Amino acid sequence: MPAAEAPPRPRSTATIPLAGTGDGLTEVADALARAVGGAQAAQRPAGPLPAGAPHDVLGAVTSRLGPAVVPATGIGADAALHRVAKLLVEQGINLTHPFAAAHLQPPPLAVAVAADALAGASNASQDTYDSGPAGIAVERWLVAALAGLAGFGAEADGVLTPGGSLSNLMAVMFARDSVARRLGVDVRADGVAALGTPVVFCSELAHFSTHRACAVLGLGESAVRAVPVDADRRMRPDALVEMLAELDSGEIPLAVVATAGTTDFGSVDPLPEIAEIAREHGMWFHADAAYGFGALFSDRLAPRVAGLELADSITVDLHKIGWQPSAASVLLVSDGTAFSSLERQVDYLNPADDGEQGYDGLLGVSLQTTRRPDAVKVATTLLAYGREGLGRMLDTCHDLARHAETRILGDPELELVAGANLTTVVFRYRGTAAEACLDELNGTLRRELLRSGRALLGRTSAFVDGPGAPSVTCLKFTLLNPNAGVADIDALLDLVVTTGRELATRPCTRTDADAHQEGAA
Template identity: 40%
Template sequence: MRQHLLNDLTTEHYRRSVVEGVERVAAQLAATDRPFTGATVDSLASRVERIDLDRPLHDTTAVLDELEDVYLRDAVYFHHPRYLAHLNCPVVIPAVLGEAVLSAVNSSLDTWDQSAGGTLIERRLIDWTAQRIGLGPAADGVFTSGGTQSNLQALLLAREEAGTGSLARLRILASEASHFSVRKSAKLLGLGADAVIPVPVGHDKRMQTLALAHELERCRRDDLVPMAVVATAGTTDFGSIDPLPGIAELCTRFGTWLHVDAAYGCGLLLSPRRRGLLDGIERADSVTVDYHKSFFQPVSSSAVLVRDGATLRHATYHAEYLNPRRMARERIPNQVDKSLQTTRRFDALKLWTTLRMMGADGIGALFDEVCDLAGEGWKLLAADPRFDVVVEPQLSTLVFRCVPSSAADPAGIDRANLHARNALFASGDAVVASTEVDGRHYLKFTLLNPETTTDDIAAVLELIARHAGQYPGESLDRAS
């Protein structure tokens, strides 16, 4: 079995195996004519379950044949222009190259003696991102597994900086449209169920600063400690960007940590035309960025940035076998000193190869394209009496629903839209997401593919209208 270990004796086996895998994936991508095959859970599960994992195949081609049967053929392909569902982007080839390199070398980014140059590349990218945000010379940060971990770490730092001995008094203020990870983080940080105060949003789905001021005043009056305000720069459902300058002013006035969750909207940092939408983000104490959303990077690639690098000490623990205190005194750069993770992939390499191949403006131009596309999609929806669209997009998300003439009441409209989404997914012709707005069922396009066109959007809208119009009333339970 030693022939399967990657080392100086097996480089030819490595080369042949990887090339064969790449060719198989390339052939699948070339042959894919829709984002999903419509395969059911039961059909896929039966194929996976019948594989005997204790009987290896011992042949690369046989392994890939089997993989094609249980995964590649029926995968959901985000590169297809009619995948319009979640915050999954098509990935750029330089990042895939970086992924191949980092997986083979397998550096672990916890300590210098496991990563060397990788540590320096990650630190350089953190500095570069912090400069793009405008956090100042004391800024620092670390790569994470995703926005949920980044938000958790930022709120951990905010909790520690709040400096109160009573967790029961701590409060986090976030808009009604903020990401669920804010509430999850509160639970993980030992705060009460009522620790997260939802701040109302306006018709544009942005946090209302007057409502935020009211809640901050109420905290002060009730002897509660607002440990953090979470402003969202790109909500998951609507792509809305909270009014960052006004929120920053209130945080300064009340002495409250400002965290900006820019997991989605971070692509604006590179936008040649829309960077102004993030004005005010430079005043944040911490920022979440997800490169694997709007920088077109493979999962996972995220980071948490802080204005004052010294606050990262709240995540620092020393182990004699790994990062003893003397290393800090000797200025040996161990990234584990900043991270919630210990063993950690060299995900920064993907962004590095992308920037070195495409440049920041090239990535930003792609994000501008999908934002432009969302604007065109909004015009289509607003002009079509069959559809009700919620809000004009700031980024690349459209939330809407079909209003078929056959639907007699709001509940019927809800069922028709859910039926349309299920029927569309089962057909494999397109993939769209769904959400609730004021208790009603809506559909959602999340546009992150520059190859998607207005013709694609129009075609999918026609499919939705057709499926919704054909909703057969009581058959919803059978369809879902």
């Protein structure tokens, strides 16, 4: 009989650089060093953004990548890293620039970026024990630490999500399920129609993700009722009580979403009063503290978010105040049993007998299955800086916002719209322009600074003459660079004023009255 044919030997992968531990991590470090070399060879724009019209800037990036097809052969790791590093530096954003002041988008801490690279190198997932036990333990540690900082008890729990919008979605879902259980309704089996007509309350300045959450969950955006705000841009508890009293028969008050740090103004709704109203009406109380949770790092600012500990759930975005690379959002719940509606048992992931022996993961607390260990970068940052170190960074940014507020108040060409609650300041350029031209002038001013690449400012609409008055176009500083100084703020405001003067000499083509008339139509 012929000899049995030997089985084929597995193809060696020794020459393919793979990340992980040992030699793989050395290769990652070397690759990053080569990428840094490419970045250093790049010519960084003088300002926070590259100069030019959007079409030209975006086109420069795509042209350097080459034809939009998957190449038949690669150019090699070094050439690819060099090319991408250069285009990210030359055509990307520089959040470390002191004139980058538009969004809740901080320059990330170097230690967080390094830890994020380590987490990515393992390609671990948080869903099952055998997909990455270390990352699971880190997330559990981080959730417990943040829950304690929030003032929650031992029964609290939480999960990391891809962003505050998904954290808010989960919170509204938990609100729906909690009220459904209290009413004896099985929404998983019978659908949300069995609840009647659910209603979710939030302030008129709440983040739009509350509306999206209601749409996704089948409640409809019409379920959201916007509660008026006061002159300080905080939800009015008296208005909430009135709206609850006016509910029609069949309307079910599901939840009230309070905002601890509105996106534009950093204003914090009166959390203790809202918590009391929620309890009286059997509503879930969610605090969207995506922006404001970071105030807890600061002894000075923590009192501004007093009452967070009364919430049933809290949204936390540490890629805002926390200086993390995105995404680093967390949903905290005061009672971990809220996650029961997400529990799933799947034989190929978490068979029951494995779970009984401790071989479980975090599948049952997330809407995701595969999920990267984002907790690693946050935990590393907390270990590196502690609450005190992060608090100093926040206090610095708050001081910069207070300085900007003072400068704006003292400049006759500028008008303060909302002062520094946390790290944002809202204002507009007035100069000597006619009132009817100010909206167009401020919008053009911001775009001119964007086009030139000299400065990155935010924009919003806000009332100036009190709640209920027409909103006007405003500029916004969101100051999250702890390395910036008061001289940088002065220079940035000087740039705003000089640019405003130049633009004010142009005739306006669209008056504020026109804009308001169109909005009313």
